[in-house]
Amino acid sequence: MTKLRTEGLTKRFMGLVAVNDVSFSMEEGEILGIIGPNGAGKTTFINLVSGIAMPSAGRIEYKGRDITYAPAHERARMGIARTYQLIHPLENLTLLENVMVGSIFARGNGLKEARRKAEALCLELGLADLERETTRLTILEIKKMEIARALANEPEVLFLDEVMAGLNADETKDLIATVRRVAKERRLAVGVVEHVMGVIRELTHRVIVLEAGELIASGPYEEVSKNPRVVEAYLGGAAVHA
Amino acid sequence: MNRNLSRALAALALAVAVALPAFAGAYPLQVARNIIMYMALAVTWDMLLRSGQISFGIAGLFGLGAYASVLGVLRAGMPGWLSIPFAAVFSGLVALLIGFLILRLRAMYFSIVTLALAEIFRIVIHNLHDFTGGPEGVVLQGVIFGGDAGKLYWLALAGLAVALGASWWFENSRVHYALTAIRNNETSAKSSGVNIFRWLLVAFVVTSSIQGLLGGIYVQSYGFATPESVFDANFTLLPLAMALLGGVHSTVGPVLGAVLLGLAAEWLKLKIPYGHLVVYGVIIIIVILFMPQGLLGQARAMRRSADKRRKA
Numbered sequence: 001m002t003k004l005r006t007e008g009l010t011k012r013f014m015g016l017v018a019v020n021d022v023s024f025s026m027e028e029g030e031i032l033g034i035i036g037p038n039g040a041g042k043t044t045f046i047n048l049v050s051g052i053a054m055p056s057a058g059r060i061e062y063k064g065r066d067i068t069y070a071p072a073h074e075r076a077r078m079g080i081a082r083t084y085q086l087i088h089p090l091e092n093l094t095l096l097e098n099v100m101v102g103s104i105f106a107r108g109n110g111l112k113e114a115r116r117k118a119e120a121l122c123l124e125l126g127l128a129d130l131e132r133e134t135t136r137l138t139i140l141e142i143k144k145m146e147i148a149r150a151l152a153n154e155p156e157v158l159f160l161d162e163v164m165a166g167l168n169a170d171e172t173k174d175l176i177a178t179v180r181r182v183a184k185e186r187r188l189a190v191g192v193v194e195h196v197m198g199v200i201r202e203l204t205h206r207v208i209v210l211e212a213g214e215l216i217a218s219g220p221y222e223e224v225s226k227n228p229r230v231v232e233a234y235l236g237g238a239a240v241h242a
Numbered sequence: 243m244n245r246n247l248s249r250a251l252a253a254l255a256l257a258v259a260v261a262l263p264a265f266a267g268a269y270p271l272q273v274a275r276n277i278i279m280y281m282a283l284a285v286t287w288d289m290l291l292r293s294g295q296i297s298f299g300i301a302g303l304f305g306l307g308a309y310a311s312v313l314g315v316l317r318a319g320m321p322g323w324l325s326i327p328f329a330a331v332f333s334g335l336v337a338l339l340i341g342f343l344i345l346r347l348r349a350m351y352f353s354i355v356t357l358a359l360a361e362i363f364r365i366v367i368h369n370l371h372d373f374t375g376g377p378e379g380v381v382l383q384g385v386i387f388g389g390d391a392g393k394l395y396w397l398a399l400a401g402l403a404v405a406l407g408a409s410w411w412f413e414n415s416r417v418h419y420a421l422t423a424i425r426n427n428e429t430s431a432k433s434s435g436v437n438i439f440r441w442l443l444v445a446f447v448v449t450s451s452i453q454g455l456l457g458g459i460y461v462q463s464y465g466f467a468t469p470e471s472v473f474d475a476n477f478t479l480l481p482l483a484m485a486l487l488g489g490v491h492s493t494v495g496p497v498l499g500a501v502l503l504g505l506a507a508e509w510l511k512l513k514i515p516y517g518h519l520v521v522y523g524v525i526i527i528i529v530i531l532f533m534p535q536g537l538l539g540q541a542r543a544m545r546r547s548a549d550k551r552r553k554a
Contacts, residue, residue, distance in 0.1 A: 071432075072432035072433060073432045073435050076432070077435050082433055084429070084430070088427045088429060089430075090423050090426040090427060091426055092422050092425065092426055093426070105416070105419070105420065105437075106434055106435030107435070152434070153433075
């Protein structure tokens with residue numbers, strides 16, 4: 001079942017076209033990699049579908065419903081969640097309270113119910129000592145908290161914007177397993193932006209490649225990574241020799 | 243501080259506050275009434291600040307409530323007691339209307355607009371001579387409760403109770419999560435489903451209507467209003483200073499700050515008449531420079547570093 005679909009999605013900033021005529025779709029249970037060189041428009045693309053930025057042209061559909069100009073908080077309630085490349089912890093709330101916010105506002109749960117659900121979610125992600133301030137968390141814990149916060153919306157579509165950045169190899173492995181597990185259990189459609197190709201290869205069912213705002217390729221990683229246009233645009237000379 | 247101890251202290255403070263007219267004379271009662279009113283204003287200012295919005299418009303909504311109350315009595319024949327909730331509703335409605343316009347603004351822009359609004363309210367009332375009495379103001383036939391000092395004091399205390407009750411609700415309900423999330427990171431808040439505009443509107447309307455209520459209580463207690471008296475900048479500046487001194491983003495901070503600054507101001511008034519505001523200003527500057535988190539924040543930081551030393 002198609003969860004999210006865009007048609008000719010375009011975002012212009014003054015003269016710059018950050019996202020140019022992108023049409024794609026995401027299916028239930030699918031983990032989709034979104035790759036491309038720096039400045040290709042990956043984050044802008046996520047901003048558009050999550051409602052943080054409004055498109056200049058095109059259309060966004062969520063479960064068949066037009067949400068092109070729906071505000072971000074409404075999309076969160078409908079079931080679209082995301083994390084941010086630059087982490088945004090709510091530093092005046094504890095770890096647990098950070099996770100509660102999505103449950104309270106995106107799901108409309110009361111405080112007790114939200115607390116209970118947030119505790120279960122943190123436990124599921126391996127987060128402990130939940131009354132800590134967010135300034136006391138390790139990087140891995142912060143990343144997990146960001147994912148827990150997004151999952152607290154009880155979404156059907158989840159975008160992870162460079163959630164593995166800054167983690168060491170073991171931590172990355174841990175988080176890949178976590179993401180795969182929560183996505184499978186919830187039948188989530190997940191969009192993953194990552195620069196580490198190992199993560200993309202291991203985690204995703206399919207990737208789309210953006211270059212200068214345009215979608216230049218789509219398909220399984222093994223296939224796309226051999227596409228000459230992708231190799232030239234994104235992976236560069238090193239990959240050609242590899 | 244442990245929970246039972248702070249509960250006991252709060253109960254004691256409440257008992258003393260309620261029983262004060264039984265053993266205090268007219269002058270201390272008057273001082274207490276004054277402190278209570280500024281304390282309530284300080285709490286309402288802090289309530290909006292919890293969303294990150296700094297308002298300089300307290301005097302505007304306070305003065306508006308004051309005039310709604312006097313004119314309710316003089317022009318609509320309301321009984322004095324009824325004009326006080328009417329003042330709250332009136333300031334709340336005005337806040338609702340202007341909220342739609344100004345709550346898209348942030349930071350300095352929001353602050354400047356609230357300051358300007360207070361001035362606009364004053365000028366409008368100043369110039370609607372026939373209806374508002376213009377610059378000379380208006381005088382009521384008499385003060386509410388026949389000017390009974392004890393009852394006026396309890397009336398002020400009731401106003402404070404409303405402010406504290408609302409602040410407690412803000413701290414212990416989903417409002418707390420909405421406002422804190424908005425203050426910390428709006429983008430994040432949106433992604434968690436927080437309707438930012440709606441919650442800012444709730445905070446702005448609730449705090450403004452309490453400020454209007456306090457304006458109503460004030461004017462009914464003194465029996466007259468002029469644009470200069472009820473839109474006085476002190477109604478903005480003193481509550482702000484009290485909240486900053488005590489510590490922001492809580493109920494306790496502004497309450498503590500109001501007691502300390504209120505008493506200090508009274509004492510300074512006696513020691514150095516006319517010079518007390520200078521000292522007052524110096525206190526505020528010192529606090530902002532050396533204790534930007536206020537006394538409560540300072541205490542918390544000291545406890546935290548003591549904890550750390552114990553662990554080390």
